Amino acid sequence: MIKKHHLKITSYLNAGHAIRWKDTTGKIHIHTWQIICMIGTLDALTFPQYKFTTIEKVLDEVLEPFSQSTLNHIPPFDQLNPTIENFTDYLFDRFNEALKKLDCQLLSLEVSESPTRTCVITAL
Structure with a gap:
């Protein structure tokens, strides 16, 4: 039997956002975002090689600029609508880029703005 190991790391981020609609912007409101990363390695023979x-720490460096802030005030969300879908897409790319330095890859990312609203991206 072949076993494949993954690490699942959950982080929390307190940040606000205001959705931009066609002719108006909603009110700024705060979320405690739940961010769940499923992480694999690029080299299955050495996994898990990191604590x-x-x-x-690598994931927190990506999240730090958004902590205790309003997404609308931080690039790229000063231009890009800070929806949960856009935020998840942005984080997926940044996390994956940062994890490559550790020879790891992001397999999936779940970002929840509430217990009932979650966006999921899975690597193919």
């Missing part, structure tokens, strides 16, 4: 804290 959770090492990977968490």
Whole structure:
């Protein structure tokens, strides 16, 4: 039997946003975003080679600019509508880029703005 290991890391981020509609912008409101990363390695023979804290630090560096802020005030969301879908897409790309330095890859990302609203991206 072949086993494949993954690491699942959950982070939380307190940040607000205001959705831009066709002719108006909604009110700024705060979420405690739940961010769940499923992480694999580019080299299956050496996994797991990093402590959770090492990977968490890399993920936290991506999240730090958004902590205790309003997404609308931080690039690219000063121009891009800060919907949960756009935020998830942005984080997926940034996390994956950062994890490559550790020879890891992001397999899936779940971003929730509430217990009932989650956006999921899975690598193919």
